[in-house]
Each structure stands twice: as C-alpha cells, then as structure tokens.
Amino acid sequence: MTALDLSRAEWRTSTRSVGNGNCVEVATVDGHVAVRDSKDRHGPVLAFPRAAWHAFVGGLDAVPTC
Structure with missing residues (x-):
C-alpha cells in the first residue's frame, strides 16, 4: 500500500x-x-476508504450513550 499524500x-x-x-x-x-x-497535528494519521468511514460514522448513531 502506498502512503497518501497529505x-x-x-x-x-x-x-x-x-x-x-x-x-x-x-x-x-x-x-x-x-x-x-x-x-x-504532526503525529500519526489514520486513513480509511470513504465507504468504511461512512459505515463507521453511521454506526455511531446506533451506539447508546451513558
């Protein structure tokens, strides 16, 4: 995998x-x-394919809060 140009x-x-x-x-x-x-801001960066990110964020709405 190649690194993203940020x-x-x-x-x-x-x-x-x-x-x-x-x-x-x-x-x-x-x-x-x-x-x-x-x-x-100069530390590590996580990168996700757009579809995986949208699935993650969409799942946050289903997580109950304390």
Whole structure:
C-alpha cells in the first residue's frame, strides 16, 4: 500500500467533536478520509476508504450513550 499524500489535505474539526479539547480532525484525500488528533497535528494519521468511514460514522448513531 502506498502512503497518501497529505500535503494538500484541508483539515477540519470533526462535527462529532464536543469542543472540550479532545478533538479529532478529518480531511478527504484521494477517496479516503484521514483522521488525526488535533493536539498532535504532526503525529500519526489514520486513513480509511470513504465507504468504511461512512459505515463507521453511521454506526455511531446506533451506539447508546451513558
């Protein structure tokens, strides 16, 4: 697998972040969704195929909250 070129990624704070400093940033790059910790912008990035990301986010709505 080749690494995604993130140099042109336009990062934004996820709409799922609650604004308490524990935020996730996302960017769409070459048909993938890249995810990183907003507190460590030069740290590791996870990348998912777009369909897998949408399935994950869609499943969050089904998870009960405490």
